[in-house]
Amino acid sequence: xxxxxxxxxxxxxxxxxxxxxxxxxxxxxxxxxxxxxxxxxxxxxxxxxxxxxxxxxxxxxxxxxxxxxxxxxxxxxxxxxxxxxxxxxxxxxxxxxxxxxxxxxxxxxxxxxxxxxxxxxxxxxxxxxxxxxxxxxxxxxxxxxxxxxxxxxxxxxxxxxxxxxxxxxxxxxxxxxxxxxxxxxxxxxxxxxxxxxxxxxxxxxxxxxxxxxxxxxxxxxxxxxxxxxxxxxxxxxxxxxxxxxxxxxxxxxxxxxxxxxxxxxxxxxxxxxxxxxxxxxxxxxxxxxxxxxxxxxxxxxxxxxxxxxxxxxxxxxxxxxxxxxxxxxxxxxxxxxxxxxxxxxxxxxxxxxxxxxxxxxxxxxxxxxxxxxxxxxxxxxxxxxxxxxxxxxxxxxxxxxxxxxxxxxxxxxxxxxx
Amino acid sequence: xxxxxxxxxxxxxxxxxxxxxxxxxxxxxxxxxxxxxxxxxxxxxxxxxxxxxxxxxxxxxxxxxxxxxxxxxxxxxxxxxxxxxxxxxxxxxxxxxxxxxxxxxxxxxxxxxxxxxxxxxxxxxxxxxxxxxxxxxxxxxxxxxxxxxxxxxxxxxxxxxxxxxxxxxxxxxxxxxxxxxxxxxxxxxxxxxxxxxxxxxxxxxxxxxxxxxxxxxxxxxxxxxxxxxxxxxxxxxxxxxxxxxxxxxxxxxxxxxxxxx
Numbered sequence: 001x002x003x004x005x006x007x008x009x010x011x012x013x014x015x016x017x018x019x020x021x022x023x024x025x026x027x028x029x030x031x032x033x034x035x036x037x038x039x040x041x042x043x044x045x046x047x048x049x050x051x052x053x054x055x056x057x058x059x060x061x062x063x064x065x066x067x068x069x070x071x072x073x074x075x076x077x078x079x080x081x082x083x084x085x086x087x088x089x090x091x092x093x094x095x096x097x098x099x100x101x102x103x104x105x106x107x108x109x110x111x112x113x114x115x116x117x118x119x120x121x122x123x124x125x126x127x128x129x130x131x132x133x134x135x136x137x138x139x140x141x142x143x144x145x146x147x148x149x150x151x152x153x154x155x156x157x158x159x160x161x162x163x164x165x166x167x168x169x170x171x172x173x174x175x176x177x178x179x180x181x182x183x184x185x186x187x188x189x190x191x192x193x194x195x196x197x198x199x200x201x202x203x204x205x206x207x208x209x210x211x212x213x214x215x216x217x218x219x220x221x222x223x224x225x226x227x228x229x230x231x232x233x234x235x236x237x238x239x240x241x242x243x244x245x246x247x248x249x250x251x252x253x254x255x256x257x258x259x260x261x262x263x264x265x266x267x268x269x270x271x272x273x274x275x276x277x278x279x280x281x282x283x284x285x286x287x288x289x290x291x292x293x294x295x296x297x298x299x300x301x302x303x304x305x306x307x308x309x310x311x312x313x314x315x316x317x318x319x320x321x322x323x324x325x326x327x328x329x330x331x332x333x334x335x336x337x338x339x340x341x342x343x344x345x346x347x348x349x350x351x352x353x354x355x356x357x358x359x360x361x362x363x364x365x366x367x368x369x370x371x372x373x374x375x376x377x378x379x380x381x382x383x384x385x386x387x388x389x390x391x392x393x394x395x396x397x398x399x400x401x402x403x404x405x406x407x408x409x410x411x412x413x414x415x416x417x418x
Numbered sequence: 419x420x421x422x423x424x425x426x427x428x429x430x431x432x433x434x435x436x437x438x439x440x441x442x443x444x445x446x447x448x449x450x451x452x453x454x455x456x457x458x459x460x461x462x463x464x465x466x467x468x469x470x471x472x473x474x475x476x477x478x479x480x481x482x483x484x485x486x487x488x489x490x491x492x493x494x495x496x497x498x499x500x501x502x503x504x505x506x507x508x509x510x511x512x513x514x515x516x517x518x519x520x521x522x523x524x525x526x527x528x529x530x531x532x533x534x535x536x537x538x539x540x541x542x543x544x545x546x547x548x549x550x551x552x553x554x555x556x557x558x559x560x561x562x563x564x565x566x567x568x569x570x571x572x573x574x575x576x577x578x579x580x581x582x583x584x585x586x587x588x589x590x591x592x593x594x595x596x597x598x599x600x601x602x603x604x605x606x607x608x609x610x611x612x613x614x615x616x617x618x619x620x621x622x623x624x625x626x627x628x629x630x631x632x633x634x635x636x637x638x639x640x641x642x643x644x645x646x647x648x649x650x651x652x653x654x655x656x657x658x659x660x661x662x663x664x665x666x667x668x669x670x671x672x673x674x675x676x677x678x679x
Binding site: 030031033039040042043046047087090091092093094106108110117119120127128131132134135136137 | 426428429431432436439440515516517518519520521585588589590670671673674676677678
């Protein structure tokens with residue numbers, strides 16, 4: 001499906017609140033300002049309203065509509081134009097082409113800790129940030145305690161921002177943005193910086209904000225956050241819209257794109273053949289034999305591998321699956337199943353492991369395959385692949401366990417005494 | 419344009435507080451520097467022009483000493499030159515904010531100029547009272563009238579600073595030109611010397627500079643005790659024109675600042 005077609009089919013897909021952000025054919029050219037001569041020509045061009053300014057293109061033909069109560073994700077590689085687009089919506093950058101309308105108060109967290117004066121204390125910066133959003137000093141005073149409580153940085157609130165760690169600045173920035181209850185909240189990689197517990201706090205706040213009808217524009221490299229928080233998403237590639245639509249579809253396509261890109265890069269020579277067994281190749285396939293990096297929960301997955309043995313004896317194998325955060329999910333030895341890999345030539349052995357109806361819950365995982373000595377005692381070599389499991393479910397945990405709900409047999413007498 | 423400023427008055431107040439607060443933050447004697455710098459200049463000029471060159475003051479000086487004669491115009495000049503310089507730098511020194519937040523950029527220029535005027539107005543008032551106490555013929559009752567002369571100066575400073583700030587953002591050479599320009603204007607305006615000492619043939623040229631008229635009027639009001647005149651409206655008219663043109667120029671370029679910072 002071409003990007004244009006994708007945009008067209010999805011345009012009618014969403015209904016609901018009034019349009020808060022509407023962009024039509026937005027483009028942005030940045031002037032080239034490295035040389036003094038270019039600067040003079042640009043100055044003259046701007047004053048005379050002429051178009052022939054030396055420039056490079058950051059964005060081209062971006063159209064987008066965000067309605068009240070919607071959460072919209074923005075994904076793309078570094079330099080794809082995500083930040084420029086967010087800045088245009090926030091009103092910081094003037095687009096060079098196209099039209100845009102923005103209704104309501106925009107709260108923008110662009111590259112965090114921004115808008116803070118380094119010499120000022122956290123508390124003083126709260127007042128400055130509130131003034132930037134149009135609040136009077138009295139209105140701000142009512143909100144300060146809530147902001148300080150949310151940021152939760154203790155005594156540091158009365159120290160100059162320049163002594164803050166980047167994480168602390170983020171906490172304060174997010175706290176300020178949340179307390180001022182904007183109509184549209186723009187966040188650029190906010191969730192990536194804070195520590196684990198603050199991230200959870202932010203997510204909880206965002207979920208409540210969205211539940212209360214807030215509107216969110218989230219730019220993130222975490223597909224997980226885009227999938228869980230956003231209903232729709234846009235993939236920007238080299239300044240143009242590559243795909244726009246349902247957040248699950250967009251993130252899946254985006255991840256697949258990266259898989260393919262990495263596969264090309266990974267064909268580098270492996271460690272020299274030595275005296276130990278090695279894994280020479282590994283790939284993950286769907287049931288029909290196509291290579292994939294993204295699997296739907298419940299789909300079949302096949303791990304194909306090629307092992308090498310220095311003495312021609314078949315090596316033992318071990319696979320393991322861990323969640324992206326390192327939590328082990330499951331692993332098993334080929335020995336225990338009495339499996340011996342198929343000899344492909346003198347020293348190569350081919351093997352496969354099939355996972356029928358993958359029980360993993362949606363998320364990111366790493367699949368590893370290890371080569372062991374034939375006795376299955378020592379582990380020598382490892383290859384791994386990241387996979388994304390997609391799906392929509394309210395189940396939680398790591399894997400789906402077979403279960404069924406049915407009528408119970410307990411009598412009321414079994415209830416604990418009050 | 420005044421409507422924009424009013425709509426963002428809390429932001430302007432915040433910028434002003436920030437300008438005044440950070441100006442001497444971290445220095446030992448704090449705000450005292452605001453007074454010490456012009457006082458030191460005044461001492462140097464007084465030495466040069468009374469001991470070395472021995473300037474003869476005209477009778478219109480009302481019998482004031484050279485120190486009082488120079489002081490009544492030196493402080494307004496410092497307000498202007500500092501306001502213009504700080505206003506010019508205001509966009510660059512707040513690049514971090516401009517890149518991340520949407521707000522009318524002109525507020526930064528206003529805040530920089532207003533804060534310079536406010537700081538030195540306090541110093542000016544203190545110096546005038548001190549001079550009067552030392553027996554100089556300063557007409558303290560006329561001091562409120564001075565505000566009617568300083569306000570157009572402030573407006574004009576905003577206009578000039580806005581043009582320079584916009585240019586400085588796009589071309590880095592402006593700063594250099596301005597420091598030379600300010601020196602030329604400083605010595606081309608009768609601040610350290612009476613206009614009467616300037617040869618007749620050059621005087622009409624010097625009168626082209628509205629600052630010449632302002633300097634003369636400041637002395638007439640403070641030293642000779644004259645009231646306001648209808649011709650002072652000219653100073654207002656010129657100031658309003660400079661302010662308006664300056665801000666129009668600024669607004670034309672300000673949407674593009676982010677591209678250059």
